[in-house]
Amino acid sequence: MDEIQKTLLEQVAGLHEMPAGAYNIRANGQSVERSTTAHIDIVTKEDKQGIDIIIKPGTKKESVHIPVVLSQSGLTEMVYNDFYVGDDCDVIIVAGCGIHNGGDSDSRHDGLHSFYIGKNSHVKYVEKHYGSGDGSGSRIMNPKTMVEVGENSFMEMETVQIKGVDSTKRFTGAKLADGARIVVTEKLMTHGSQVAETSFQVDLDGKGSSANIISRSVAKDDSRQVFYSKINGNNRCTGHSECDGIIMDRAHISAIPEITAANLDAELIHEAAIGKIAGEQITKLMTLGLTEAEAEAQIVNGFLK
Amino acid sequence: MLELQNLCFQVSDDAEKHKEIIRDVNLTFGDHAFIAITGPNGGGKSTLAKLIMGIEQPSSGRILYNGTDITGLNITERAKLGISFAFQQPVRFKGIKVRDLIQLAAGGDSKVKFPAICDYLAKVGLCARDYVNRDIDASLSGGELKRIEIATIIARNTPLSVFDEPEAGIDLWSFNNLIQVFEEMHRESDNSLIIISHQERILNIADEIVVLAEGTVQARGQRGDILPELLKGTEGCKFYRQPVSL
Numbered sequence: 001m002d003e004i005q006k007t008l009l010e011q012v013a014g015l016h017e018m019p020a021g022a023y024n025i026r027a028n029g030q031s032v033e034r035s036t037t038a039h040i041d042i043v044t045k046e047d048k049q050g051i052d053i054i055i056k057p058g059t060k061k062e063s064v065h066i067p068v069v070l071s072q073s074g075l076t077e078m079v080y081n082d083f084y085v086g087d088d089c090d091v092i093i094v095a096g097c098g099i100h101n102g103g104d105s106d107s108r109h110d111g112l113h114s115f116y117i118g119k120n121s122h123v124k125y126v127e128k129h130y131g132s133g134d135g136s137g138s139r140i141m142n143p144k145t146m147v148e149v150g151e152n153s154f155m156e157m158e159t160v161q162i163k164g165v166d167s168t169k170r171f172t173g174a175k176l177a178d179g180a181r182i183v184v185t186e187k188l189m190t191h192g193s194q195v196a197e198t199s200f201q202v203d204l205d206g207k208g209s210s211a212n213i214i215s216r217s218v219a220k221d222d223s224r225q226v227f228y229s230k231i232n233g234n235n236r237c238t239g240h241s242e243c244d245g246i247i248m249d250r251a252h253i254s255a256i257p258e259i260t261a262a263n264l265d266a267e268l269i270h271e272a273a274i275g276k277i278a279g280e281q282i283t284k285l286m287t288l289g290l291t292e293a294e295a296e297a298q299i300v301n302g303f304l305k
Numbered sequence: 306m307l308e309l310q311n312l313c314f315q316v317s318d319d320a321e322k323h324k325e326i327i328r329d330v331n332l333t334f335g336d337h338a339f340i341a342i343t344g345p346n347g348g349g350k351s352t353l354a355k356l357i358m359g360i361e362q363p364s365s366g367r368i369l370y371n372g373t374d375i376t377g378l379n380i381t382e383r384a385k386l387g388i389s390f391a392f393q394q395p396v397r398f399k400g401i402k403v404r405d406l407i408q409l410a411a412g413g414d415s416k417v418k419f420p421a422i423c424d425y426l427a428k429v430g431l432c433a434r435d436y437v438n439r440d441i442d443a444s445l446s447g448g449e450l451k452r453i454e455i456a457t458i459i460a461r462n463t464p465l466s467v468f469d470e471p472e473a474g475i476d477l478w479s480f481n482n483l484i485q486v487f488e489e490m491h492r493e494s495d496n497s498l499i500i501i502s503h504q505e506r507i508l509n510i511a512d513e514i515v516v517l518a519e520g521t522v523q524a525r526g527q528r529g530d531i532l533p534e535l536l537k538g539t540e541g542c543k544f545y546r547q548p549v550s551l
Contacts, residue, residue, distance in 0.1 A: 286380040302400035
């Protein structure tokens, strides 16, 4: 891998060198490094681009890193990754995509990640997106995540897109069995003329299932964001979604929630708040000696931390 | 140290009617001063405090700090010169931790280590272990926020600190603590304190008292001269001495 690819890797996966545990690193459309463990297998798909990640039942305290980096301008790819997580597992999966586009053609990574999680398992899934390069070609990422959470399992998902991605259309769909839980935390910042659309659909099918979708976003300059969240309560369940947005400059944010209860014991809540940075927050930090711009940066960084 | 010269502050309502909040105030405070500014609600006390910090700009008049005209300086510039301000209603932040705010107050870098932060928080009666990593958001009570606000002022340790009704929203236990905090700040440094307060017990520890009503200075003098006069005026109405709001 070259220096640009290494930098991207560091941004999206926090990796300076090869991680411990299982990993698969994809660079410019090809798998360049792979490691498996006694409990985690990674197999290349034969019918299409992508890999199967198979985590054996009872696998605890192991991690899988599957970062993707693109540094060749004009490259477009569609990748399918399937995760099969057995019963009684406790694992961390770190995905992420970094695109460096120094050329004039669009670079684009579309991914479909499907999770099939067994019973009584805990999966923490972290996904970071990052773009760099000063070419006029766009950096585009369209991630789609489909999750089936088995009985009494817990899926924790963190997505971060802070810098450099020109266009994103994200979809996350989840189906929850009895006693299953999902918590999604999304952090998003757009600037320039970027566009980001993020959409959630959660079906709380199981008895005692629960979902919590938390989105924090900052839109600067002329950027635009749309947040859709759809929670369907089909059983005794609890669902909560929260969209908290800061707008700056000439940006736009829309929050479009939908909650549907199809069972008397479904408890669903949606909260959304969009506004500029409160003037008194800036004033307070200025009284500590920060300039207005420093105060603004501090507030935005804290909000997205 | 601080001089207010012919200070005026006006606001206009929709009908373009001017209302004078501060009218021709002239005050001079020396070094190592401990001043309490008191007076009825709506008398202009908080506005005066905000004018000193630069949160509001005067309609006319000048403010001198150590002989330098700071009337045209913004909040940041005044903060850097050594003026601190404790808000009556502390501001909440999503995602900024108690640790972050105290570090910013103490000079803006992460060199301020846990023992120092612990010390600042202990002075306001909070155990650092329980608080340093908490967000300054709606999960903190009004009293906790207020104590953290005062800890940021202690951490700044500037030549002049202005407190806008520090007693508001604080419980009785912390109130006793607060009195000690002010006494210690005054005793252990040459810094000056200006405290806006309704509380007799705070007035009772200040060296000087300024009475502000209807935007003008009604009286100013040593505590021993002013306080008995103030309390005399309240005979017949025991509720005048406003209790600590709980």
